Amino acid sequence: MNKKLNIGACFILFVSNVLLSQNITGNFVNLVNHEIKLEGFNGLKTYSISSTTTDEKGNFQFSYSKSDYGVGYLITDENKPFFVILSGEEIEINGKALSYPETIKITNGEENEWFEKYAKEFPRREQALSAWAYLEKIYTLDSLFAIQKTALIAIQGEKKRIKEEDNFFLKGLPTESYVKWFLPTRKLVSSVSTVAQYRPEEVPETINDFRELDYKDPRLYKSGLLKDAIENHFWLLENSDKSLDKVFEEMKVSIDTLLENLAPNEKIFNEVMDYLFDLLEKQSLFQASEYLALKVLNEVSCTIDNNLARQLETYRVMKKGNIAPNIFFDKSSFFNKSNTINKLSDVEAKYTVVAFGASWCPKCNEELPSIVNLYTKWKSKGVEVIFIALEDNQKSFTDFTENFPFLSYSDLKKWDCKIVSDYYVFSTPTIFLLDRKREIILRPNSINQLDAWVDWNLKE
Template identity: 70%
Template sequence: MKKHLIAFLYLITTPFIFSQSISGNFSQLINQPIKVEGFSGLKTYAVSSTTTDEKGNFKLNYSKSDYGVGYLIASDNKPLFILLSGEDIVITGEALNVPETIKIAKGQENLFFEEYAKEHPRREQALSAWGYLEKIYTLDSLFSLQQKPITAILEEKQRIKKEDKVFLSSLPSDSYVKWFLPIRKLVSSVSTIAQYRPEEIPETIDAFRKLDYTDARLYKSGLFKDAIDNHFWLLENSGKSLDNVFEEMKLSIDGMLVKLATNEKIFNEVTDYLFDLLEKHSLFQASEYLALKVLNEGSCTINNDLANQLETYRAMKKGNIAPDMIFNPSFFVNPNKIVAKLSSLKSNYTVVVFGASWCPKCKEELPEIAKLYSKWKSKGVEVVFVALEEDRTAFINFAKGFPFISYSDNKKWESKIVKDYYVFSTPTIFLLDNKREIILRPNSVKQMDAWVDWYLK
């Protein structure tokens, strides 16, 4: 009896785990699995799942902790984005892959979102069209004297922008959608602004710099990753010189880190992702700047994987002297290509490549280096391949046909040479001069070959 009483008291004093629902009917989804997923920073997670009944009815639950943006998805794999803003939501339609039939029957926040999602793209298209006409009437001498249409074009552009603002200002001040829609507009309008409205680029970049990645609304919005991607894409495609682009990226990185320093978890998540993004786009000056800023950030603890990855930029940046390599003569693949140490090479330049037979990219890059080796060698460039292997046979089979120095001590990541060079991924390439000064960190064989063609004509 006592146990039952405790259980009853627990139920009436403890909030239900799920307090809101998403229900409705999809007439073409009969006895089909359907689920809702939410966003958490760069990742998604399962919120709730069920199976539609024989008439296509369904009901899913979500809690206050899921507050943000989620998406419904069924067997047709066509997601429907919805706002999990603390209200019951009712949706009807034929199926998720027939979006023109879908209606929000209940859920004021989602009704606001649905209305804006239909109207805003049309406003954006009209703005781009008026912008195109504005350029014709202001730059073309045939039309530039026609003040009346120019005035009309400017007035219509202002009217459209005002219409957008009026809609947003009419929304309740505490609603999630009022915050979400301008951020969504910012993120989604980047390519249009870069292509058709470049005069808005400075304002747009400034808006990105004001974003706070520690804001829970942004973290749960599904826009977290896109905001980072589009911010730096716009900087890269702003029409400025590469030097100016890097300066702008430094300003953006500085602004992001100031706010991120208050949340260690998100600090690591954002900086790790941004570092990889900059590396993939070959924006090495920006990635190096980020790496050094993060390593010098005293208010946050960097996770070990990220710290090791970033440390290579402090220890192995351009202008530094690379460590010497002491080789064991037994570990070379070719007895005619044996050296005692790296510093004993007499070449003007040395390309040091860290790779492995198990690395898919290395299987493309190393044979390509082999094809280019005779050209590089004729211009004073030697190649040293250091393999991160444990299996001696695999190393020999992989490297036996290479015409350049190939070496492996069979210790993989635990090799002293690998650790001395702070290698965290394969392939990793360094270009050294005859004093072992690091003069380039090529991101590909193609970039290295372009350097040879340009600087060693």
């Protein structure tokens, strides 16, 4: 009896999945017996939905399910993606090949037809708006043209007409359709550089629109826009033609808004915060990344992923102005040269650079050789260097550090090294500049930044 029930349940589940799945069919005449993949988005990552091989005439068919609803893309080994709206409708696509997008037509699927139409018209409207905005400034500010009131009124009228035409199209989309949400969001994300360059008067409104985005919305998570929304939001803040202090104040507001919005969803919270922190670090926006780190660590309504928590903890424990832990050198470990000190506090230089890196780290192989070239100059200005190598092999350590003129050390425990743990190192290279009291003076993002500090602050 139970066996029959199980078979029946499996059959019902199978039928349900079939009924809930939709097809993408079509023909690419130039892609005969060729593999095509259908990919989807999950937050900042992509995943494989399906793959197929075209027949001898270029025909193909995919299936996608309700769990894939959002945006997907077709791709071949030519690496030319073609985006589609996976909204639960049957889709038909025809053309020569993905590498010839101008030949591709949506022949079935209303939402994809609307998407295709808007994708072609929106860039042209944006270009026209930017051109009219440029002319409007000339006819407003240039005394040679400012007297031409009729022309100015015509320019302003055309700007208004273009915006109304765009809004009319978007408002006309069915309320329940995915594109009703997706197209305005895509418009917001994709127009950032144009707004900053040609229509700066729209910057405050655009920043506000980013802050009002629901970053935990499943539609955004499946849209392929999440990464661009984060990047473009903070790029616009950074390039809003305001003082650096004002930029950081605006970033704090945006960070607070994001934290409040994402706190109810721990998975997306951790994913977005991790990405945003790395983004701010790479852009050398350290004041903003420190603010983000401390805010996230103090966020009690959400469980922070262990890796993210450790990465952020470095800003609380190892922030500028704090005293760095003393480093005790185990005589049984490995040094690249004769060592006369037992601990970091034995170093008599006015300043000490403590650098963490490894032979297996590509960035370290780019950055650390420049320390070798700068060491003589730094040492003449009272700056010593201590290198902590995250190695697990003596030969790798010896080969990597044999030409370093400064003290290099490794206990061959890699990430399990106590010094690495004490300094909250989560990536390589990581660099700290300390004074004689081991106060953290600088956490440079690059050797160039550190060298600039030396040149500026230690002038002869």
